[in-house]
Amino acid sequence: MIKKLHQMGVRSGHMYTAGLASIALSCGVWFMSKNTERAGLDRADRWGIFIGEWAPTFFALGVALRIEETHRDMQEGEMGVFEQAESTRSRSHAGV
Numbered sequence: 001m002i003k004k005l006h007q008m009g010v011r012s013g014h015m016y017t018a019g020l021a022s023i024a025l026s027c028g029v030w031f032m033s034k035n036t037e038r039a040g041l042d043r044a045d046r047w048g049i050f051i052g053e054w055a056p057t058f059f060a061l062g063v064a065l066r067i068e069e070t071h072r073d074m075q076e077g078e079m080g081v082f083e084q085a086e087s088t089r090s091r092s093h094a095g096v
């Protein structure tokens with residue numbers, strides 16, 4: 001799933017931004033529900049908690065995408081160095 005998201009163009013920064021937006025939206029929804037609905041503070045708390053629970057998911061996806069980005073960068077960069085080192089290294093017996 002992470003590879004597919006990466007291929008679709010979703011980057012770790014997008015997920016970190018979504019996590020921060022979720023926190024801000026959670027506070028905003030709590031405040032609006034508290035002041036506009038007559039259901040009381042309990043309902044406002046439920047709305048705030050419901051939306052606030054999205055943030056850890058977005059941050060976790062951001063970390064997974066960051067690992068995918070780093071892994072891809074390292075894999076592309078190291079392949080050329082590895083192939084070059086293999087071609088120039090002389091073959092010898094182990095321990096000699």
